[in-house]
Amino acid sequence: MSEIPPPNPLSEGIDATRRVPAGVLVVVGASGDLTARKLLPAIEQLSRRRLLAHSFAIVGVARTELTDDGFRQLMTDAVPDGDAAWTDLVKQSRYVTGDYSDPSTFTSLAKVITEVEAQIGASGNRTFYLATIPAVFEEVADGLGAAGLNRPPTADTSVRLVIEKPFGRDLDSARLLDTALHRTFDESQIYRIDHYLGKETVQNVLALRFANAIFEPLWNRSYIDHVQITVAESLGVEKRGGFYETAGALRDIVQNHVMQVLSLTLMEPPGSIDAQGIRDEKVKALRSVVIPTPEAVRADVVRAQYDSGWSEGKAVPAYREEPDVSPNSQTETYVAMKLMCDNWRWAGVPIYIRTGKRLPKRLTEVALQFHSVPHLAFGKAESRDLRPNALVLRIQPDEGVALRFGAKVPGQAFNVRDVLMDMSYGSAFMEDPPEAYERLLLDAMVGDPTLFIRSDEVDQAWQIVDPILEAWESRAVPLAGYAAGTWGPRQADQLIERDGRQWRTP
Numbered sequence: 001m002s003e004i005p006p007p008n009p010l011s012e013g014i015d016a017t018r019r020v021p022a023g024v025l026v027v028v029g030a031s032g033d034l035t036a037r038k039l040l041p042a043i044e045q046l047s048r049r050r051l052l053a054h055s056f057a058i059v060g061v062a063r064t065e066l067t068d069d070g071f072r073q074l075m076t077d078a079v080p081d082g083d084a085a086w087t088d089l090v091k092q093s094r095y096v097t098g099d100y101s102d103p104s105t106f107t108s109l110a111k112v113i114t115e116v117e118a119q120i121g122a123s124g125n126r127t128f129y130l131a132t133i134p135a136v137f138e139e140v141a142d143g144l145g146a147a148g149l150n151r152p153p154t155a156d157t158s159v160r161l162v163i164e165k166p167f168g169r170d171l172d173s174a175r176l177l178d179t180a181l182h183r184t185f186d187e188s189q190i191y192r193i194d195h196y197l198g199k200e201t202v203q204n205v206l207a208l209r210f211a212n213a214i215f216e217p218l219w220n221r222s223y224i225d226h227v228q229i230t231v232a233e234s235l236g237v238e239k240r241g242g243f244y245e246t247a248g249a250l251r252d253i254v255q256n257h258v259m260q261v262l263s264l265t266l267m268e269p270p271g272s273i274d275a276q277g278i279r280d281e282k283v284k285a286l287r288s289v290v291i292p293t294p295e296a297v298r299a300d301v302v303r304a305q306y307d308s309g310w311s312e313g314k315a316v317p318a319y320r321e322e323p324d325v326s327p328n329s330q331t332e333t334y335v336a337m338k339l340m341c342d343n344w345r346w347a348g349v350p351i352y353i354r355t356g357k358r359l360p361k362r363l364t365e366v367a368l369q370f371h372s373v374p375h376l377a378f379g380k381a382e383s384r385d386l387r388p389n390a391l392v393l394r395i396q397p398d399e400g401v402a403l404r405f406g407a408k409v410p411g412q413a414f415n416v417r418d419v420l421m422d423m424s425y426g427s428a429f430m431e432d433p434p435e436a437y438e439r440l441l442l443d444a445m446v447g448d449p450t451l452f453i454r455s456d457e458v459d460q461a462w463q464i465v466d467p468i469l470e471a472w473e474s475r476a477v478p479l480a481g482y483a484a485g486t487w488g489p490r491q492a493d494q495l496i497e498r499d500g501r502q503w504r505t506p
């Protein structure tokens with residue numbers, strides 16, 4: 001193994017003891033958009049922060065015909081301003097053209113990996129990143145297995161497989177995918193990415209809850225009236241109409257990103273902040289979520305699709321007019337729902353979730369609204385601007401945590417109203433957090449699975465979402481509409497107002 005270069009100041013903010021050992025990152029689907037947009041820039045950042053061994057190379061694989069030099073050019077185009085370490089990394093990287101259904105693709109890949117390892121002095125640490133469409137996950141895993149690439153070549157090296165959602169399109173297909181992957185890879189080798197877990201603010205849910213004495217005692221049904229989780233996007237489906245038609249907001253956002261944020265919010269404190277401790281508690285939390293019955297889906301879940309409207313001052317088309325979208329599409333671009341969690345901590349506390357495209361702004365947050373005080377001693381007029389306390393975890397943008405509480409308005413009268421105590425990441429830490437992919441790629445390559453989703457977590461999340469899909473497929477739930485640039489359909493307001501509560505207006 002070659003020597004690991006010294007840290008540089010840019011590596012602050014990432015645990016400097018975690019450096020990627022000599023090895024190879026194999027990107028399957030290397031000519032695609034994800035590689036150029038996310039993976040290569042993330043690798044370059046890791047290299048710039050001196051978190052990669054010198055003996056590190058990328059081997060790209062894809063159906064697109066490219067030479068080694070063509071791939072190196074693609075790497076340079078993706079990161080044109082890389083430093084000298086990046087230029088070295090580009091020089092030692094290689095490419096294999098081939099179809100994933102052809103076993104010779106993987107035998108050629110095995111040969112190239114061995115050549116690269118010999119050339120750079122790496123001894124067999126291999127990470128396979130499947131940046132492909134999910135339809136070929138199984139084929140690629142089988143191909144890797146048939147070529148013997150699923151096993152480390154030596155006892156002290158590791159082989160890992162990184163895949164990204166969607167993990168199936170319902171419970172059955174997710175289970176089939178898992179069975180297929182487990183044919184060739186052990187669960188401990190599989191790293192399932194949900195890029196939300198790479199976000200600092202999502203990880204901060206754990207820090208906020210379990211590094212402070214003041215929040216956790218209040219984090220339960222005795223003090224919390226309800227929870228609201230919002231994942232709002234101002235963009236429409238952009239150029240992804242073809243994909244989105246097969247997904248919809250429930251599969252695209254709720255089954256994964258929302259379920260991850262939800263499980264971190266609801267979970268019990270783990271014994272230790274390690275992979276097993278955290279993931280065990282997350283699964284336990286998801287197991288406590290009440291699986292919606294068909295009646296509950298009809299009553300407590302709203303699905304809707306955006307119509308034409310206005311976004312950031314511009315007229316924008318309806319979803320059905322977007323490229324590659326059927327003019328009669330029944331795909332939802334918005335979901336709102338109420339879930340309940342049956343356990344000691346959360347019994348009776350509704351969890352309201354909403355997510356949608358073409359909403360007024362991009363915003364992801366978790367808000368815990370506390371109960372009102374048992375008796376308000378102030379007069380109605382004096383306290384008319386006072387709302388119950390709320391703790392808001394702003395995941396993005398404008399990352400931070402805010403606490404809403406009542407304060408006396410300065411003056412002769414005893415008027416009280418809400419004020420915000422607001423912590424913002426930007427001013428508290430004065431440094432940019434690493435990109436989600438940077439963090440997650442590093443974790444995968446050093447073998448830390450804490451921020452990756454275990455097979456039983458995926459399964460449990462589908463168990464919650466599957467009955468909703470089933471109810472929708474039997475057309476029991478109508479598709480509502482909302483104008484682009486608004487906060488969703490009127491039915492979503494009714495869903496929460498029926499319980500005497502309101503969506504937050506961020």
Ligand code: BG6
Binds near residue numbers: 252253
């Ligand atoms: C992806 C979805 O997983 O997450 C996209 O497929 C969505 O439709 C995106 O736009 C949102 O991610 P972020 O990080 O911008 O909140």
